[in-house]
Amino acid sequence: MLKVGPCFWPLQFVSSFGTLSPHMTNKILGENSTEVKSNYGVTIDDLFTAGAHFGFSKSRRNPSVKQYIFGTKNRMDIIDLEKSLTTFDRALAYMEQLSKDGKQILLAGNKKEARPYIIEAAEKIDMPYVAERWIGGTLTNFAEIRKRIARLEDLLSKKETGGLNIYTKKERTLLDKEMADLTKHFGGIVKMKRLPAAVFVVDSGKEEIAVAEAKKLGIPVISLSGSDCNISEINYPVIGNDSSITSIKYFVDKLVQVWRNTKSLNPAVTGISLAPAMTVK
Numbered sequence: 001m002l003k004v005g006p007c008f009w010p011l012q013f014v015s016s017f018g019t020l021s022p023h024m025t026n027k028i029l030g031e032n033s034t035e036v037k038s039n040y041g042v043t044i045d046d047l048f049t050a051g052a053h054f055g056f057s058k059s060r061r062n063p064s065v066k067q068y069i070f071g072t073k074n075r076m077d078i079i080d081l082e083k084s085l086t087t088f089d090r091a092l093a094y095m096e097q098l099s100k101d102g103k104q105i106l107l108a109g110n111k112k113e114a115r116p117y118i119i120e121a122a123e124k125i126d127m128p129y130v131a132e133r134w135i136g137g138t139l140t141n142f143a144e145i146r147k148r149i150a151r152l153e154d155l156l157s158k159k160e161t162g163g164l165n166i167y168t169k170k171e172r173t174l175l176d177k178e179m180a181d182l183t184k185h186f187g188g189i190v191k192m193k194r195l196p197a198a199v200f201v202v203d204s205g206k207e208e209i210a211v212a213e214a215k216k217l218g219i220p221v222i223s224l225s226g227s228d229c230n231i232s233e234i235n236y237p238v239i240g241n242d243s244s245i246t247s248i249k250y251f252v253d254k255l256v257q258v259w260r261n262t263k264s265l266n267p268a269v270t271g272i273s274l275a276p277a278m279t280v281k
Contacts (some may be wrong), residue, residue: 007149021259027057038089044081047088052240053079055227062205064232065225069241077227084239088251089238092258097233099262105222106192108134108210109202113245116254118187118202125259128192130210135185139213142195149190152182198222200255202241205229224251 047053055061055069055077068087070080098105107116107129115131122129130138138145155175158164164172184250199214201207204223214221215233222236231237241247 038085038092040089040092041255042085042088042092042254044085046239046250047081047084050241050249051244052245052250053081054241054244054247055079056243062228062230064230065227065239069227077237079227079241081237083159087236088238088240088254091238092255094198094220094222094236095200096258096262099259101254103197104128104194105198105200106130106196107200108207109248110134111203111206113243114202114248114252117177117245117249118155119254120233120258122188124256126191126200128190128196129188131188132184134207134210135238137196137210137213138210139217139219141197145186145189148182149186152179152186153190155179155182195219202230202248202252203229204234224248 023118053070057073058075058077061069061077068080068083070078070083072078095105105127107118107122107127108131109115110130110132118131119130133147155164156179159179164175167175195217196219198220199210200222201210202224204211204221204225205228207223211221211223211233220235221233223231223234223238224235224240224242225231225234226240226242229242230239231239240251
């Protein structure tokens with residue numbers, strides 16, 4: 001690992017960029033990097049420190065993010081942090097409104113860099129999550145998914161009350177294996193009794209099935225999307241580094257902070273709203 005400022009990055013990732021000169025760093029940050037703050041206290045300097053400006057190779061760039069690219073260094077895209085700050089502020093405002101309204105949001109991110117932070121965030125705000133491979137139909141075939149969840153709840157209840165003791169040792173072994181598999185894939189969404197009001201994903205490219213299902217149902221999507229993602233179908237895209245632990249943690253932690261700091265006007269958590277989703281062009 002190589003240390004760049006306070007952040008740690010995989011050596012091969014940093015070496016692709018080479019060392020950013022003071023001149024290049026100043027250009028990325030701008031003159032007022034610590035003074036210009038979003039409505040939620042985020043500065044360009046904060047994003048830079050988190051490494052949010054690192055994109056992928058120019059050859060992998062998705063045309064939909066072209067306007068958010070500051071420039072290139074050794075054929076690697078550098079994200080415009082001023083524009084990234086604007087997208088983040090917009091996403092935070094939407095999250096704040098969801099929290100005020102007592103809505104339920106589904107968090108998804110199964111890439112290894114994002115998984116622990118998705119689980120941690122969901123637990124902090126008491127929301128459902130998917131941190132393993134997205135199961136097709138999680139949203140679009142929700143009735144069937146609820147049957148699998150009901151099966152999991154039934155098995156867990158029987159195990160807790162000793163209801164599995166009537167089975168043979170071999171049968172209990174098979175049931176334990178079934179519970180483990182159901183828990184792995186559906187344990188995070190047990191509390192999701194209805195379709196969520198919104199979906200948050202880390203890396204909208206990797207979570208394309210989740211995004212497609214949400215879009216089909218008119219559920220707004222908030223995403224942390226890198227330079228290789230197609231953001232044309234995302235309602236609230238946050239353009240930034242979606243492959244670094246430091247960057248992902250910063251963005252997710254801020255979303256959690258805004259959610260928890262917002263006192264819900266309605267203590268009852270509700271699901272999908274009939275209000276039309278807003279699409280970013």
